[in-house]
Amino acid sequence: MSFWAESPGPHWSDSFWSFLSATGSSITTPLRNGSRTQPIGRHSTKISRATKEDCEELADFLRKHFTITQKAVCRIDSATLESCLESGWICMIARDASATLIGSVVSRSLGTGYVQQKEGRLNHVSELGNSGFIDFLCVHPTYQKKGLSSDLLKWIDYETGKENRHIHFFQKELTPLLKVPPLYAGQYIARKVIVSQPSETVTEITDFTNDWAPYRRMKEIHAPLLIVTHPDKLADHTKLYCYKTRGCKIYLVITDTFHRVSRTGERMGEVLFYWADIAETPDSIIANAIEVMIDSAGYEIVLMDSRVPHIPKWGWKADSPYYLYTYNMNPRRFFSVKPWFWF
Numbered sequence: 001m002s003f004w005a006e007s008p009g010p011h012w013s014d015s016f017w018s019f020l021s022a023t024g025s026s027i028t029t030p031l032r033n034g035s036r037t038q039p040i041g042r043h044s045t046k047i048s049r050a051t052k053e054d055c056e057e058l059a060d061f062l063r064k065h066f067t068i069t070q071k072a073v074c075r076i077d078s079a080t081l082e083s084c085l086e087s088g089w090i091c092m093i094a095r096d097a098s099a100t101l102i103g104s105v106v107s108r109s110l111g112t113g114y115v116q117q118k119e120g121r122l123n124h125v126s127e128l129g130n131s132g133f134i135d136f137l138c139v140h141p142t143y144q145k146k147g148l149s150s151d152l153l154k155w156i157d158y159e160t161g162k163e164n165r166h167i168h169f170f171q172k173e174l175t176p177l178l179k180v181p182p183l184y185a186g187q188y189i190a191r192k193v194i195v196s197q198p199s200e201t202v203t204e205i206t207d208f209t210n211d212w213a214p215y216r217r218m219k220e221i222h223a224p225l226l227i228v229t230h231p232d233k234l235a236d237h238t239k240l241y242c243y244k245t246r247g248c249k250i251y252l253v254i255t256d257t258f259h260r261v262s263r264t265g266e267r268m269g270e271v272l273f274y275w276a277d278i279a280e281t282p283d284s285i286i287a288n289a290i291e292v293m294i295d296s297a298g299y300e301i302v303l304m305d306s307r308v309p310h311i312p313k314w315g316w317k318a319d320s321p322y323y324l325y326t327y328n329m330n331p332r333r334f335f336s337v338k339p340w341f342w343f
Contacts, residue, residue, distance in 0.1 A: 002147070002150045003149075003150040003151075003153040003154050003157075004150075004179045004180065006154075007179075007180070007327065008030075008031040008032035008327075008328050009031050009328070009330060010031075010180065010181060010326065010329070010330045010331070010334075011180065011181070012180070012181050014181070014330050014332070014334075015181035015334045018332045018333065018334060019334075025117055025124060025126075025332065026115050026117055026126075026225060026329070026330065026331045026332050026333065027329055027330040027331075027332070028113075028115050028126045028127065028128045028129070028329065029129070029329075030129075030166035030167055030328045030329060031328050031329060031330060032166070032328055033166060034161075035161060035162065036157060036158040036161045036162075037158075038158055039151065039154040039155050039158055041151065041155075042147075042148075042151065044096060044097050045094050045095070045096060045097075045102070045148065045151070046094070046095050046099075047092055047093070047094045047095075047103075047151060047152065047155045048092070048093060048095075049090065049091065049092055049093075049159055050085070050091035050092065050093045050104075051085075052082045052085060052086075054091075054093060054101075055078040055079075055081040055082045055085070056078040057101055058078075058081060058091070058093060058101065058104060059076055059077050059078040059080075059081055061101045061104065061138070061140075062074045062076055062104065062136060062138060063075060063076070065138050065139075065140055065141070066104075066136060066138040068173050068259070069173060069174065069320055070262065071261065071262055071263075072257075072259040072260065072261060072262060072268060073259060073260055073262050074258060074259055075258060075259060075260045076258040080237070080258070083235070083236070084108075084235065087109065087231075087233045087235050088108075088109030088111075088231065088232065088233055089106055089107065089108055089109060090106070090107040090109075090132070090156065090159055090160055090163070090165070091104060091105070091106045091107075091136070092104070092105050092106075092152055092155045092156045092159060094139075094143075094148060094151070094152060096143075101140075102139065102140040102142070102143050102148070103138060103139045103140065103143065103148050103149070103152050104136055104137070104138050104152070105134065105135075105136060105137045105138075105152040105153060105155075105156045106134070106135045106136040106137075106156075107132035107133070107134060107135075107156050107159075107160045107165060107168065108132060108133040108134075108135050108343055109132055109165070109231055109232065109233070110131045110132055110133055110169070110229035110230075110231060110341060110342070110343070111130070111131070111229060111230050111231035111232045111233075111342075112127065112128070112129065112130065112131075112229070112230055112232075113127070113128030113129065113130075113131045113167070113227060113228065113229045113230075114126070114127055114128060114218065114227070114228045114229075114230075115127075115128050115225070115226070115227050115228075115331075116218045116219070116221075116223075116225070116226040116228070117224070117225050117226075118222070118223070118224055118225075123218075123219060125218065128167060128227065128229070128329070129164075129166070129167065130163075130164050130165045130166070130167075131165065131166075131167040131168065131169065131229060132160055132165045132167075132168045132169075133168065133169050133170065133171075133341060133343065134153075134156065134168050134169070134170035134327075135170075137149060137152065137153070139152075166328055167326070167327065167328050167329045168326070168327040168328065169183070169324060169325065169326050169327070169339065169341065170324075170325050170327065171322055171323065171324050171325070172322065172323050172325070173188075173320050173321070173322045173323075174320050174321065174322075176323045177323070177325065180325055181325075181334045181335070182323040182324060182325055182334065182335060183324045183325055183326045183331060183333075183334060183335075183337050183339070184323070184324040184335065184336060184337050184338045184339070185321070185322075185323050185324075185335050185336075186305045186306065186307070186321070186322050186323075186324070186338065187305070187306040187318065187319075187320075187321050187322075188303050188304070188305065188306070188318075188319035188320050188321070188322055189303070189304060189305075189306045189310070189316045189317065189318055189319055190301060190302065190303045190304075190316070190317055190319040191294075191301075191302060191314060191315040191316045191317065192266075192300065192301055192315060193294065193295055193297075193299060193300050193301070193302060194315075195295070196295060196296070196297075196298055196299070196300070197295060197296065198296050199243075199292050199293075199295070199296050201243055201244055201245060201289075201292060202241055202242070202243050202292060202293050202296045203241065203242045203244075204239060204240070204241055204242075204296075205240040205241070205242055205251075214228050214230060214253075214273070214275070214340050214342060217275050217277075220275060220276075220277070220279045221275065222279070223337075224333060225331060225333040225337050226337075226339075226340070227331070227337065227339035227340065228339070228340040228342075229339065229340065229341055229342055230342055231342055231343070234342075235343060237255055237256040237258075237343070238253065238254070238255040238256070238272070238342065238343050239253070239254055239255075239297065240252070240253050241253075241254070241293040241296065241297065243289035243290075243292060243293050245285060245288075245289060246285065247278075248276055248277055248278040248281050248285075249276070249277045250274065250275075250276045250277075250281065250285070250286055250289040250290070250293075251274060251275050251276075251277075252271060252274045252289075252290055252293045252294075253271070253272040253273055253274070253342060254269045254270065254271055254272065254293075254294070254297050254299070254302070255269065255270055255272055255343050256268075256269060256299075257269060257270050257303070261300075261301055266300035266301050267298070267299050267300050267301065268299060268300075268301045268302070268303065269294075269297055269298075269299035269301070269302050269303070270302070270303045270304065271290070271294070271302065271303070271304035271305070271308060272340070272341055272342065272343070273338075273340040273341075274286070274290060274308060274309075283309040284309075286309040287309035287310050287311050288311065290308065290309060290310060291310065291311050291314050303319060305338065306318070307338075324338070324339065
């Protein structure tokens with residue numbers, strides 16, 4: 001049986017009824033809790049949890065086979081993988097009968113999540129609990145379309161469940177999944193950084209304390225539903241920048257995609273989210289601040305959602321569409337909920 005056939009949801013029926021009723025609070029507790037049954041593996045394939053001893057081989061496997069689009073190639077290294085495993089990543093790997101690595105999947109720790117739902121003037125904030133982000137789902141070309149991806153997802157579901165990481169999010173580029181409704185449907189835009197240079201108005205926040213935690217800014221965001229995650233351990237590949245202007249501060253979070261441009265090898269970063277400490281800050285000021293912070297971040301190519309304030313003349317071009325999904329929770333809002341993920 002496929003992974004999606006056993007999925008606790010959300011399903012299209014949840015989206016349908018949410019659309020009809022337009023009411024109901026998000027269910028922040030897992031739809032399916034408790035321990036999972038250990039998956040039954042194929043006799044010719046062994047799936048196990050990766051350790052630091054597997055990182056060099058895994059990095060080589062991902063660099064060869066993990067592709068999202070033809071424009072980019074994965075360039076993660078073994079040292080980064082080791083560091084990420086220590087910071088909370090859970091990785092399952094598949095090997096064939098000759099012990100050759102043929103597949104992988106990762107649950108990136110998102111830590112504690114919070115959900116804010118606005119109903120009129122009321123703010124309802126509830127704790128999402130431990131959550132993760134599924135990434136690096138990769139199967140060797142020889143073994144594709146044979147059920148190995150589904151097996152890997154079952155095993156990562158089983159393994160993360162043992163550590164009470166029951167709720168997950170994941171993303172698919174280019175085309176949507178047909179079996180589950182998206183939490184968010186978005187469009188990437190991308191631009192080159194012509195000259196990467198520091199700015200006196202931009203500060204990288206390195207002394208990160210709970211005062212900077214993004215969930216403390218939730219009330220400033222006027223959205224019907226907002227999901228914010230805050231990891232227990234902060235990784236070096238995600239940076240927080242602050243731009244000071246006209247009495248307000250604008251913040252931007254950028255992460256390394258672990259990918260490079262196929263043709264040129266240029267480093268690629270992605271804007272995860274932003275906020276201004278004054279809710280009424282005009283988009284024009286926010287857009288200018290974001291452009292300056294992007295130019296200070298050290299990447300040569302930057303991706304971000306098209307709905308983030310930006311200045312088109314700085315060279316932004318349409319890139320691929322993408323779709324965000326949630327697993328094992330029912331947000332009761334679909335298609336337009338863009339979470340604040342902090343990897």
